[in-house]
Amino acid sequence: MTDKIIDILTDISGADEGEILADTELFEEGVLDSFGLVQLVVALEGEGYKLDLAELDRSQVSTPAKIAQLLQ
Amino acid sequence: MSAGGRESIMQFLEKLAAWAQTDRTAIVYGEERLRYAELEARSNAFAHWLLRTLGDDRSPVLLYGHKELALPACMFGALKAGRGYVPVDTSFPPERVRQIVEELRPALIVDLCGLGLEDGRVLSAGELEEILHADSEPVPPSFWIRPEQAAYILFTSGSTGRAKGVQVSAGNIAAFLEGVAPWFDSETENGVILNEISYSFDVSVCALYYGLGHGMLLYTLDRQTLSDPKRLFEALAASGVTLWVSTPSLAELCVPSERFSRALLPRVERFVFCGEVLTEKLSRQMLERFPDVQLINAYGPTEATVLVTAARVTEELLAEGPSVPIGAPFSPVRAWIAGPEGEELPEGEEGELLLAGDCVSPGYLFRPELNARAFFTDPVSGKRGYRTGDLCFIKNGLVYYCGRLDGQVKLNGFRVELEDVENNLVKLPNIARAAVLPVLTDGKPSSLTAFVLLEAPDGLSSLKRTQRLRAALGELVPSYMIPRRIVAVDAFPLNTNGKIDKKALAALL
Numbered sequence: 001m002t003d004k005i006i007d008i009l010t011d012i013s014g015a016d017e018g019e020i021l022a023d024t025e026l027f028e029e030g031v032l033d034s035f036g037l038v039q040l041v042v043a044l045e046g047e048g049y050k051l052d053l054a055e056l057d058r059s060q061v062s063t064p065a066k067i068a069q070l071l072q
Numbered sequence: 073m074s075a076g077g078r079e080s081i082m083q084f085l086e087k088l089a090a091w092a093q094t095d096r097t098a099i100v101y102g103e104e105r106l107r108y109a110e111l112e113a114r115s116n117a118f119a120h121w122l123l124r125t126l127g128d129d130r131s132p133v134l135l136y137g138h139k140e141l142a143l144p145a146c147m148f149g150a151l152k153a154g155r156g157y158v159p160v161d162t163s164f165p166p167e168r169v170r171q172i173v174e175e176l177r178p179a180l181i182v183d184l185c186g187l188g189l190e191d192g193r194v195l196s197a198g199e200l201e202e203i204l205h206a207d208s209e210p211v212p213p214s215f216w217i218r219p220e221q222a223a224y225i226l227f228t229s230g231s232t233g234r235a236k237g238v239q240v241s242a243g244n245i246a247a248f249l250e251g252v253a254p255w256f257d258s259e260t261e262n263g264v265i266l267n268e269i270s271y272s273f274d275v276s277v278c279a280l281y282y283g284l285g286h287g288m289l290l291y292t293l294d295r296q297t298l299s300d301p302k303r304l305f306e307a308l309a310a311s312g313v314t315l316w317v318s319t320p321s322l323a324e325l326c327v328p329s330e331r332f333s334r335a336l337l338p339r340v341e342r343f344v345f346c347g348e349v350l351t352e353k354l355s356r357q358m359l360e361r362f363p364d365v366q367l368i369n370a371y372g373p374t375e376a377t378v379l380v381t382a383a384r385v386t387e388e389l390l391a392e393g394p395s396v397p398i399g400a401p402f403s404p405v406r407a408w409i410a411g412p413e414g415e416e417l418p419e420g421e422e423g424e425l426l427l428a429g430d431c432v433s434p435g436y437l438f439r440p441e442l443n444a445r446a447f448f449t450d451p452v453s454g455k456r457g458y459r460t461g462d463l464c465f466i467k468n469g470l471v472y473y474c475g476r477l478d479g480q481v482k483l484n485g486f487r488v489e490l491e492d493v494e495n496n497l498v499k500l501p502n503i504a505r506a507a508v509l510p511v512l513t514d515g516k517p518s519s520l521t522a523f524v525l526l527e528a529p530d531g532l533s534s535l536k537r538t539q540r541l542r543a544a545l546g547e548l549v550p551s552y553m554i555p556r557r558i559v560a561v562d563a564f565p566l567n568t569n570g571k572i573d574k575k576a577l578a579a580l581l
Contacts, residue, residue, distance in 0.1 A: 014521075014557040015535040030539045033556070034299050034325060035484075035518065041328050054305035054329040 001068040008043045009064060012036050022065040027058060037061065044071070078250045078404075081217050081242040084285045085148065088112060089212070091287045098284060099141055099267070101292040106141045108287070114142070114204040116212045118149025121203045122180070123213055129179045132156040132225060135271075136169060137184035139292050142197070143271050144280060145204055146182055147224070151242075152215045155179065156222035158237070161272035163550040164227075171234055172227055175438060219243030225437060226274055226374055228487045229553060231479065233495030237437035240274075244377040245281055247430035251402030255368055255382050256282055256315060258341055265315045267292040268322055274374045275347050275485060278317045288315070298322075305331060314339045319347040319485035320354050320516075327354065333361045342366035346379055347485030349473065349516040350396045355385050371398035371473065374487070375446065375458045377431040380405045381471055395515075397470035405429040406453050409466055417465075422474055425464040426450075428457035481510045481517045486552040493520065493555065496548040500541060502527045505564060507572045508555060511581055520555035523577055525564060534559070 002022050009020050013031045026032040032040065040061075041051050049071050051061075061067050091098070092112035099106045122133070133150045135157055137143050143159065150157040158176060160169055162185045169187060181187075181194045195203075217223075223242045230236035256278070265283035267290040269275040279290045291311040297303045304325070316337070323345070326332040334340075342365060343358060350369045358367050367386075372379035383389065383399030390396065401407035408416050409423040417423045428450035435443040450457040463474045479490040490508045497506035505525040510517035522541075530537060538558040545554050565576035 013535065014538065014559060016533045019533050019535045029535065030542060031535065034301075035321075036556070037301065038325055038328055045328070052329050052331065053301040053326070054331040056301045058300050058302075 001071060002064050004047065005040075005044075005064045005067050005071075008040060008047075012039050012043070020064065022068075023063050026062055026064070028062075032061075040067075078246050079285075080219065080246050081151065081223065084245075084249070084281060085152065085212075085217075087285050087287075088115075088148065091284075094287070096287055097289050099144065099290040099292060101139060101141050102294055104141055106144075108284075111145055111148070111284075113210055114145035115148040115152060116210060117204050117206045118146055118200075119152035119213050119215070121206070122150065122153035122155060126153075126155075126179050130155055131177055131179035132158050132222065134158045134160060134173065134176060134178040134181045135184075136160050136162065136164075136182065136187050138162045138270055139267065139294060140184050142182075142184060142200055142204060144284070146200070147271070147280070151217060151223060152212050154215060154217070154221070156224055156239075158225045158227070159270075159272040160227060161270040161550065163270070163552055164235075164272075165547050165549070167548055168235060168550065172237070175234075176225070176237065217242045219246065220434070222434070226272060228374060229480075229489040229492045231489040231491040233492050233499075236439055236442070238374045239434045239437055240374075240377055241434055244431055244433060245277065247404055248277065248377040248379065249281060249285065250404060251431065252278070252282060252370075252379055252382075255344065255370065256342075258314065260314050260339075260341060263288040263314045264291050264312045264339070265289070266311070266313050266318055268298070268318045269347075269485065273347075273485065274378045275317065275319070277378045278344070283315075298325075301325070301329070305329065305336070309336055311337075312339050313337055314341050315344070316340055316342070317344045317346070320345045320350045321348065321484040323358065324354060327357050327361070334364075337362075340365055342368055344368045344370055344382075346370040346372065348482040350385070351514045351516050352390055352396055353514050355390055355396050356387075359385070359387060359390075369396050369398060371471070372431075373427075373458070373460050373462075375433045376405070376427045376429070376460075377433065380427055380429070380431060381407060383470055392468075395472055397467075397472045398464075399471060400469050401427075401471070402431075405431060406450060406455070407471060409464060410459075419466045419468075422463060422465045424477060425460045425462045425471060425473075426457055427460060428453050428455045430455060432456040432458045481520075483510070483517050483520065483552060486550075488520070488553050490520075493522065493545075493549060493553050496545060497522060497524060497541075499548060500544045502530060503541075505572070507564065507574060507577055509574060509578055509581060511556075519557070520553075521557040521559060521581055522555040523559050523561050523564070523580070525562075526560055530560075 091108040098108045225237045227235040267279040370379045370382040381399040406428045448457045493508045494506045565573040567573040
């Protein structure tokens with residue numbers, strides 16, 4: 001799951017392959033912003049995973065590993 | 073003073089004074105609340121202080137801040153003291169503000185956010201608080217505002233790499249208020265208007281002038297709230313908003329959640345979207361989620377004072393296609409489509425949208441050549457006219473937007489000249505050349521990508537390079553102008569004129 005999330009984030013941010021790791025701080029490292037977060041939620045929905053933006057705290061989605069945990 | 077039913081700024085300020093006799097709340101900002109009475113007392117105190125301190129110096133007052141409660145009091149206080157104001161957002165870095173100060177030569181700089189300008193004219197947040205709370209002079213000074221008097225100047229992105237100031241007069245604001253009235257007016261008591269946009273962008277004029285003039289409560293969404301979905305939904309649920317005026321981008325942040333529905337906003341009567349393209353997709357989502365709420369798409373450049381056209385968006389209108397129209401001109405505005413020689417084109421033909429009316433700005437500050445190109449006198453109405461640079465056509469009396477004639481894009485409602493970003497990127501070390509392109513989502517610019525040619529390899533990963541360049545660019549341009557992605561290229565594709573081939577680059581997005 002974490003790998004799939006990293007693939008989506010790599011696509012959204014234009015990072016190099018292998019640059020985003022499971023514990024990368026996504027907001028601090030400039031991978032995600034508010035609009036990137038929406039893109040992530042929409043992309044995950046396309047993969048069959050549901051995240052409700054209205055319930056999302058930034059701290060819950062601050063790393064790929066935390067996002068994976070939230071989806072399980 | 074009123075002309076043809078038009079309410080003047082004098083009448084607007086009189087209405088504020090009347091609302092001050094009630095116990096109504098004017099603005100909510102986080103945990104803070106400001107009553108109309110406090111707004112009135114503080115604006116009067118600031119006006120008196122300006123008159124005492126600045127004497128005959130009629131230069132404008134620069135206000136550096138975001139959406140702080142003190143700002144509206146400073147704005148209206150400046151007007152009562154016969155001066156214009158220049159709101160500059162904290163997303164503008166110090167270097168950009170210095171350029172503006174150099175050009176503007178303001179009489180005073182109110183610095184609410186610790187900008188750190190070394191200038192004898194700076195008034196700190198603490199000093200301002202003392203002035204605003206001085207209650208020895210509860211009544212306003214005697215004042216008279218002429219329609220041609222400058223009310224505010226907004227600095228927007230300029231293609232040369234420097235911001236340009238658009239002057240807006242008291243008469244322009246009066247024309248705006250007349251134009252929007254049929255679209256905004258409501259019988260609802262205790263209306264609440266969303267206060268999303270920074271005061272340095274003209275969509276905020278809807279809340280500041282229409283909202284406050286009608287005794288509404290301005291419900292402010294601050295930066296932290298806008299950047300955190302959970303907080304945003306909590307704020308919206310608590311807002312009681314009746315009139316939602318925002319860029320479509322704000323709704324796009326919300327629609328992925330099913331909670332964005334009538335249950336979240338039980339009092340909302342209408343959504344007015346402006347500042348950027350409203351897509352068909354978002355329109356349909358809004359109509360589905362809020363079937364009994366009016367959905368309005370409105371349009372207007374800063375040079376024609378906030379909004380000049382609007383359309384009620386319905387399923388029937390969307391079915392007519394080909395896109396969501398920006399609407400019909402407000403009654404006091406003349407809008408037409410011009411061909412390359414300036415000739416008026418018939419319905420259905422694409423050309424530049426031209427506007428004329430009392431809403432058209434006196435012009436850019438200290439830009440005579442640009443003013444000569446952009447502004448003119450309309451031979452039909454005799455009113456001041458403006459060439460928008462927007463490519464449009466008219467069908468069944470409604471204007472449809474097709475794109476720009478130049479390199480300007482609207483990003484989350486902010487106007488960005490791509491050349492402005494490019495010219496500042498090449499000022500950074502190790503950047504030989506740069507090209508900036510908008511990234512389109514559902515046909516609408518959603519972010520920027522910069523392509524850069526490095527003078528020498530930097531050995532950095534893409535993310536690290538992007539991070540460093542974004543931080544360095546952030547010292548020169550406002551945050552909304554910073555590309556989300558920065559891609560290093562080995563060489564730029566060139567067209568036959570030797571210029572960067574942006575169409576070829578777009579294929580790399």
